[in-house]
Amino acid sequence: DVKVTQSSRYLVKRTGEKVFLECVQDMDHENMFWYRQDPGLGLRLIYFSYDVKMKEKGDIPEGYSVSREKKERFSLILESASTNQTSMYLCASSRAGGADTQYFGPGTRLTVL
């Protein structure tokens, strides 16, 4: 079975802090994705990556950056956390090619105070 893990289930940070959210997948998937999910807004794509050191902006990249140094790991970085980044963050991975099945991690609920 594909396993996608995220570093924390719950995280509380202060405004202005630098925040790292880590995602690791164990199925050698080429594609990895970061979403945020807010009530009434569904899932919104922040960034995705289709190869090591490659990244593509999603629909809402402002205020975020990403890092993919190894194939299995995709990190989401909040350079200076703000209260409007309080949200559920979901990581997913999929095989190379077109829009294949995505496998999701359990999510990280981030609260920025």
Place this chain on the structure above:
Amino acid sequence: SQQGEEDPQALSIQEGENATMNCSYKTSINNLQWYRQNSGRGLVHLILIRSNEREKHSGRLRVTLDTSKKSSSLLITASRAADTASYFCAPSSGSARQLTFGSGTQLTVLP
């Protein structure tokens, strides 16, 4: 990538009844996927239906696709309390690697 729109936004049924939710999309697709999300958890893939398929089954799930109407339906038969979750559709087209998810249908199955 294009976004699917799920309908209804919320659905409440009794255990044992069937639940039907719909998805509409705008342009031609390669395939369409359905996912489930239990409260506070990640999404789980349920089923993928390709553009040349009209119907697909998986256990108590039945998915139909009508490309002429640009719509898909997910039917859950003999629902259980454990089916309570949000359900999302994700149509994909072209060579896009990413999916776009809508706001989903919140299904509540009452015991």
